[in-house]
Amino acid sequence: MGLYKRGQVWWMQFTYQGRLVRKSTEVSDKKLAGKIHAKVTTQIAEGKWFERLPGEDKTLGDLLERYVSDHSVPNKAPSTVRLDRAIVKDILAYFGDIPLKEVTPNRISSYKSVCRAKGLAPSSVRYRLCVLRHAFNLAIREWEWVKDNPATRVSKDKVDNARDRWLTIEEEERLLNASVLYATGEKNVKIPHYWAQEIVIVALNTGMRQDEILSLRWPDVDLFRKTVAIIRSKNGEKRTIPMSQRVFELLKEKARVRNIRSDLVFASEAGTKIHDRNLRRAFFNALERSGIADFKFHDLRHTFATRLVQAGVDLYTVSKLLGHKDIKMSQRYAHHCPESLRSGVAVLDRISTSSAQSAPEMAKGVTDCSVTP
Known part of the structure; x- marks a missing residue:
């Protein structure tokens, strides 16, 4: 059965790449729904039909807005949420509210270069790319908006976050x-x-x-x-x-x-x-x-x-x-100062002292056991 009705709207079902697909024709007229179904069937036969994802009409602004509301707010501290919002504003200022399909690795790489030119720390540049990467991952796994994550094909700068600083x-x-x-x-x-x-x-x-x-x-x-x-x-x-x-x-x-x-x-x-x-x-x-x-x-x-x-x-x-x-x-x-490690090397002194004290005893034992010819 190619067509079936749900409420007032006609739906169609067909096989695409070995998988059963059900999609709404978005019309209530059966004849028009039949024409839509026939057109899709023809496109599949000619290899011209491609499954549209829900996110094809979504923009970068839609993605980042949902990322903040659905992920940042419920899972991050208020200060981190404010940081994410500031980063979203910065990303959109560079890219604009473009369609998701226009966000490419090349554009993301260019954005990374601009951030460096502004003098941002490597950790700040890396976090901006992490926000993009995570947002696209959610759009793939949970929201089913897109199938590809362009941010994963952009290299991440190495960041050394270790700080050797504490109060005396x-x-x-x-x-x-x-x-x-x-x-x-x-x-x-x-x-x-x-x-x-x-x-x-x-x-x-x-x-x-x-x-x-x-x-x-x-x-x-x-x-x-x-x-x-x-x-x-x-x-x-x-x-x-x-x-x-x-x-x-x-x-x-x-x-x-x-x-x-x-x-x-x-x-x-x-x-x-x-x-x-x-x-x-x-x-x-x-x-x-x-x-x-x-x-x-x-x-x-x-x-x-x-x-x-x-x-x-x-x-x-x-x-x-x-x-x-x-x-x-x-x-x-684990930033040890020399004094905290001293007990480790002190073991060598104890071993040396013990060896020195036991040497005369060993020599005495050998003398006592000697036999006069």
Whole structure:
């Protein structure tokens, strides 16, 4: 049966490349539907018919808009969603809202060259291409818009994300002192605010990411068990972090003066979540006041992990505390200083000393066992 009716619309079915295809004729008149079916059958016989995909009429703007709404928003942190939206705006500014079939490897490669010419870091260029590549992959696997991903045929630049930077104890003290913010009250009295300092202390002693700290709520803090639960981490999995004594004392004190308008641990005066831009501004100003250069907020997490490794904590434990799915991701935090490796080479000294002490005993044993001829 070539034609059949669904509701008021006639559908046709036919075999194409050994596969049964059912498509709507998009008309309610049977005679017209028959003509459409006959035309398609003729085109198949002549090798002129090609199956149209739903995404043939879609544009790059449609693709990226759906990528942000269907993937970024439900799966990524708010700060990353804002980054994705900015990248989408940049991509469309270069390509324009062109049909998807006009997005070619050559055009993507040209876009990569333009990004380099703008002076963007290799990691920034790579992330832009990753957004394009992932969006096309979703369009192939889930949305069935297209069959080809042009971004996969564009080479990715090698990026070295490893940063060999962490705070010394002296730098930590300077940073914490500089993180106390002062507001001017009545009669020009300086009123201290400790929220930025508290966030820095939590980051240094838990390894939590910036958004994990800003999103932390009191129901996720267990002062009895001395643990903090991260409900939604970057990799989408929940993890529990034991508190150090310093973090425990800090949170116990904060719990006594909680903001009644919010259950956020770190909330603005209005009871809302502290905006990451406000935290970055306060942190940058603290770095300037303390004279600490080449340091980012994420390096507090790096400092946490590095100190643990230097103290002899195994990488598996560090990986679990950081919330890494793969222990390989924690290798970048294994920046040992010479002192932390000294115990390794000290084994050689112990072996040498032991050998030197046992040599006279062995010689004595040989003498005692000798036989006079």
